[in-house]
Amino acid sequence: MSLAKVFRENPNRRYIMFGGKGGLGKTTFSAATAYWLAKQGKRVLVFSVDPQASLSDIFKQDIYGKGAVEIMPNLYAQEIDADQHIREYQDQIRKKILDMYGFDKIPDEIESYIQAASAEPAMEESAIFDQVVDIVVAGEFDYYIYDLVPLGHALYYLSMASVYDQWISKITKLREEMREYEQMAARLSRKSELQEDEILRELQDIRYRISTSSSILTDREKTAFFFVLVPEEMILIDTQNAASLFRKYDVPLSGYIVNRVIPDELIAKGNIPPYLRNRHAMQKKYLQKIDELFGKDVLARVEEMERDIAGLSMIEKMAQAMFGEETL
């Protein structure tokens, strides 16, 4: 099975993720896949929740906190600036309070609450989380490519979704019960017009957003999750562990991509330094092991390139290495 074939045969898998330990090439693969899809006329958004901003590096363009930036026709990239997002969000809340109650100024107590909530460490995480939901729920693109931060974070993201979901459903239930009593009182005092509970509406909306986003992540029909690994012993062990964890969270694994394979031709040329020759030999051993372990699930082997991947031409080269000449 080739990588391109996975895309071809599963046209509904529009949410693409590359996972793996740090520095193995997730961002690189995300960008190259986006490039490959965009070239074939699909609208693609590749986005990152990583404050380290590596999409800016790979596209050689500062896109941090600028929303979805068009890199080339059909290819958009976005790097979320959590701080900025939180600031804007606070302003929205303030404006809403001023509008709702006709205040000239936010009451001190409320303002200090807004500040305190925003200073919490969990704020950034939940803000990023929500922004991702925003992007995904909007549904403007054919493909969404998540440039995830290292593995642990991806899992954290998923577990957060389920914890949030539980909380929100508890709170929603409480709210609904309150509604019951309110209606009870209205029936007893024979007052008919009851105001809609806006909080309940908000909660239902929040809940919808969280569950859509987390269900997307775990929906085999819609999501393709690829593991990136390199032929090294430690990475192999880690990948196995991670894969079983992902299964536990019901994340559908679509396959494995092996990166940084030293090409046989290079070794055949002769006149190469011994450390490289040794590494090649070692890689051979682990590549074999990878094939034994994952078999048909290994979708591509990407060679080690001559230099770092940055700029569209290198990205194109990478896409070629991943997908060959195949199309959708």
Next chain:
Amino acid sequence: MTEEEKRSLIQKIKENLSDFIYGMASHEATRQALKTRGSMEHLFILITMGDLLGVPILPPYYSLRLLPYVVPQISTWKRRMLREKDLVDALA
């Protein structure tokens, strides 16, 4: 007394009488239902805005989103949390 005045007086007596009967028959039940609802509301604020008391429970991003709706209740909520409870309150 004009016709108009008479009618409004009768109207007023009617209203007061039905208020009085409602007061005897079901005001207490209405109040109990609202009371239950109200204490749940305060529980709700505690859960969502708990950071005010130093116990974050809901992700802060979402509690901020609910904040505008509970602005009016926050001060009464705080007062009720802080007010010393008397045993006699349980009788009312």
Next chain:
Amino acid sequence: MAFWTLLITIVIVILGYRYYTNRVDQQIVAADPKRATPAKMYNDGVDFMPASGSVLFGYQFKSIAALGPIVGPITAVQWGWLPAVLWLIVGVFFIGWVQDYASAMMAMRNDGMTMGGLAYKYISPRARGILLSFLYFYLLLIMGAFGAVVAGLLAAPTVPIGFLILTLAGVLAGQMTYRWRMDLVMTTVVTVLIALVGIWLGTMPWAQSIVKAINGMAGNAEGVLYSTPYGPMKWSVWFWGIIALVFTYFGSVLPIWRFAQPVNYVSFWFVMLGIVGSILGVIIATFTGATGVSFEIPAYIAFNNHLGPLWPILFVTISCGAISGWHSLVSTSGTARQLEKETDAKPVTAGAMYTEAVLAVLAVVFAATAIAKADGSVLYDAANGYKLSVGAGGIWIYGMARFLSVVGIPADLGGAIGGIFLAVMALTVMQLVLRFMRVASAELLGDKIIAFKNPHVGSLVAIAFTLLILWTAFWQRIWVLFGGANQLFAGLALLLVTIWLANEGKKYEWVFWPGVFMYVTTVAALLITAWKSFSAAFAPDTAAAFMVGNLIAGLIGLFLAIAALILAWDGWKSLSTARSKMAAAPSGD
């Protein structure tokens, strides 16, 4: 005579409201319609919620007028009808409304604080604790006194089946409004009709014969289980008493909207029917002679009777109608936190109190106009100093039957309606008390006696106490004790209000002297009753149960008197402090 007594009462009540109450409200307390009330300021949707004056008038009246204004007067005519009527009229005029109104105002001007907090603030820190323990025993006495009355009511052959069906209709009403979300009018019509048919079925000969069969299931031919120093203990009262306690227990543990509230709601419409109908009955009978309306009980019988001397015992026997401490609880905890205007306090609290006095006089009329039933059975034993020879419930049922029949309601049905709603009224209060007991006993006694930390222990103690009262059959003694505690609580409330007024630099004599009178009267009544109980306990050949019952009653009476005296001592000190402050600084008004 009955009509004129009612009429005179109404006239005096209106005069009192128009002149005395108005003056106090405007000139001394200076109720200000613009001043923000706690209900408005702190509207938190839980403890504080504003409601309109006319709604609250209904609420207050319903909350204060339970068993007290009915059973008290019926028991008190054993001294003659005149002392009872006089105390009702003079009491409500000078003392009754003063307490209800002033305690509501005091709570309103103190951020909606309730009695415990106010005692702490205005008397002393320990006053709060004493007041709460006082309250505990006071409520225990309510359980005993009311439980006995309900048992007596249910033992009447026309009552239990209707009562059961009304209860079921109430449960249905709860289901309809809360679960099936049906319209209230619809719910009311259906359930009240079911209850009415049920009450009517309960008066059918076959239904009565079922109850009579149950009543005759144990004991000798008259159904007497054993005799007590207070009269024969009938199996029927014993049995129905336990049924009453089962109802109380369910009412206090089930969600309030499942049982207690809707049953009370359905029964409310029968209260309306009964009260309005019987007042009409009295009026019509006066002019048509449809039933006897002249007083058969003498105006004055004797200073001493089996309950004790007229003063102070009559003043606590009529534990409601002239004045009642219960009202200060309602005023401070319930009403003061709902009044949306200060000027509503007068019509709501004083208005409801005056109305209740009229209801109490109606009860006197019921009692005084018949001393024997048409079938010849005795209600008040004329040969024996007009001693009550049935339960207070029996008098009430018979009175209702007579006066409702004047407006066309069959006698048995009218009597059953009266008996049933009175039972529901009493059970509603008992359920509230039992709920409170669960919390209170854990909080008050939990630290000293670990067992009380378990809330069920609190309920069990209250139930056991009530059973003891039932088994030893001395409900009149407990009634007097309850009345004493109730009236003494009123004295405490008046004391608190006095201190508050003094602190505010306002005239306080209009509260102070009623307070002194209540204090002296009730402490005396409690001591006399305690002494009577102790001597009964230690009389030769007293059975163990009576000894225990009397000992408990005596100890409670003694405890209440001592607690009240300590409070008076502390209160006097704070009053003196407030007065010296008042003398130092010229008053604001």
